[in-house]
Amino acid sequence: MSTIPEAQTEAVIKEKAKSLFFQKGFLNATTQEIADEAGVNRALIHYYFRSRDQLMDTLLEEAVNEKRERARAVLSSALPFREKISLFIDIVVEYGLKYPYLENFIITETARNPEKVKVLCQSKIKSSDLIRKDLEEEIAKGRLLPITAEHFVINLISLCNYPLLAKTVLQNMHGMSDTAYRKFLQDRKEIIYHAIFHEPLPRIARKEEHPHPKHAK
Amino acid sequence: MSTIPEAQTEAVIKEKAKSLFFQKGFLNATTQEIADEAGVNRALIHYYFRSRDQLMDTLLEEAVNEKRERARAVLSSALPFREKISLFIDIVVEYGLKYPYLENFIITETARNPEKVKVLCQSKIKSSDLIRKDLEEEIAKGRLLPITAEHFVINLISLCNYPLLAKTVLQNMHGMSDTAYRKFLQDRKEIIYHAIFHEPLPRIARKEEHPHPKHAK
DNA sequence: GTCTATAAACAGATAGAC
DNA sequence: GTCTATCTGTTTATAGAC
Numbered sequence A, B: 001m002s003t004i005p006e007a008q009t010e011a012v013i014k015e016k017a018k019s020l021f022f023q024k025g026f027l028n029a030t031t032q033e034i035a036d037e038a039g040v041n042r043a044l045i046h047y048y049f050r051s052r053d054q055l056m057d058t059l060l061e062e063a064v065n066e067k068r069e070r071a072r073a074v075l076s077s078a079l080p081f082r083e084k085i086s087l088f089i090d091i092v093v094e095y096g097l098k099y100p101y102l103e104n105f106i107i108t109e110t111a112r113n114p115e116k117v118k119v120l121c122q123s124k125i126k127s128s129d130l131i132r133k134d135l136e137e138e139i140a141k142g143r144l145l146p147i148t149a150e151h152f153v154i155n156l157i158s159l160c161n162y163p164l165l166a167k168t169v170l171q172n173m174h175g176m177s178d179t180a181y182r183k184f185l186q187d188r189k190e191i192i193y194h195a196i197f198h199e200p201l202p203r204i205a206r207k208e209e210h211p212h213p214k215h216a217k
Numbered sequence C: 001g002t003c004t005a006t007a008a009a010c011a012g013a014t015a016g017a018c
Numbered sequence D: 001g002t003c004t005a006t007c008t009g010t011t012t013a014t015a016g017a018c
Helices: A009-023 A031-038 A042-049 A052-075 A081-098 A102-112 A116-120 A127-140 A149-165 A167-173 A178-197 B009-023 B031-038 B042-049 B052-075 B081-098 B102-112 B116-120 B127-140 B149-165 B167-173 B178-197
Strands: none
Touching (some): A009 A031, A031 A042, A042 A052, A052 A081, A052 A116, A052 A127, A081 A102, A081 A149, A102 A116, A102 A149, A102 B102, A102 B167, A149 A167, A149 B149, A167 A178, A178 B149, B009 B031, B009 B052, B031 B042, B042 B052, B052 B102, B052 B116, B052 B127, B081 B127, B081 B178, B102 B116, B127 B149, B149 B178, B167 B178
């Protein structure tokens, strides 16, 4: 279409489809809706991505890899354990604020087609492996009650991700506007740290205070 | 169909559709698949339920009400607070074992059609209201770190439900068979209590030890 | 109440013109 | 690269015979 600079069609489709799926929550958006959003003809989606499924796979893989890379960087850093976890929570919640429906999409797609999970979890460096050593040390020092690394990580991720997945239910149940809901998710950063460590989140050593919510590279 | 006793067609459709949706995880089962499962003609689904949507609404409402009723009974009982919570975890996890895809279904449907949530959450007695008094008492006595009733309940439900929603991802990531996954969910009962109260789950005062996993009325 | 046959709507994908 | 037109398959829903 003439309003689009040119030759960026593929990128535009990806960007707009990503927004439709992960930000606006149109998890079942049709190729027509994607095309409309991108301001291009429907056939172009097939020209560039062959099928709707391949487009989705591409988007999902990219988004998951980006998020995982960020989490991995923190967990494998040299920071003290509790700072790692605090930053991990920050990253996961901020990512959830930016792409509120990404987790929803993953859950929906893997439930519909369990084979797809293998693409997403390949070359897997499990978070639990990255913190196992730290965790065992903390437990040995008596700073944490005994727990396996797997359950620790699953607890952490559950506390971060469930409120995203249940967004509609929670918003309705507690009568939250969209902005109130965003605030609620922000507040949960401290709540989650608190639930994990049973002590307040230290006010020091926060990487940044997010003066602007911009977070994606 | 002649193999079915008779006049129970409506009940059979409901039962089989429930199994398809909530137990087997065919969240997008077509009317044809439902009819096949029930061993009836596809047109009968429309005869009894008018449309696929109405069938789904009926199923969802019944399942949610049943689960909520059970949870409510425990939380509004006269039991000590920690026993209530322990039983609550038990109910939610056991319900998850029985209907592994119910929560998935709720999340998917409310994301697709946010209006539907109003049907599910009507006449709402919030769990957080039922335990608020208990919780404040516990906090006043110094037996629990300060937390709002809302966040407390959301933490609790997150820890119970997320592993259900992420079943496919978790199974793949940790190489769990179906039976290993069931065991994993069972184990989480103690993990969750532990995460909430930071003390081991007492071995006494458990309602039953589930000699048979049968749990629905 | 239960079936067959069919309508009606839709979505994904492709061929072929420009 | 981008468009229009069309094909194919799928699914819900209903009309009407039995």
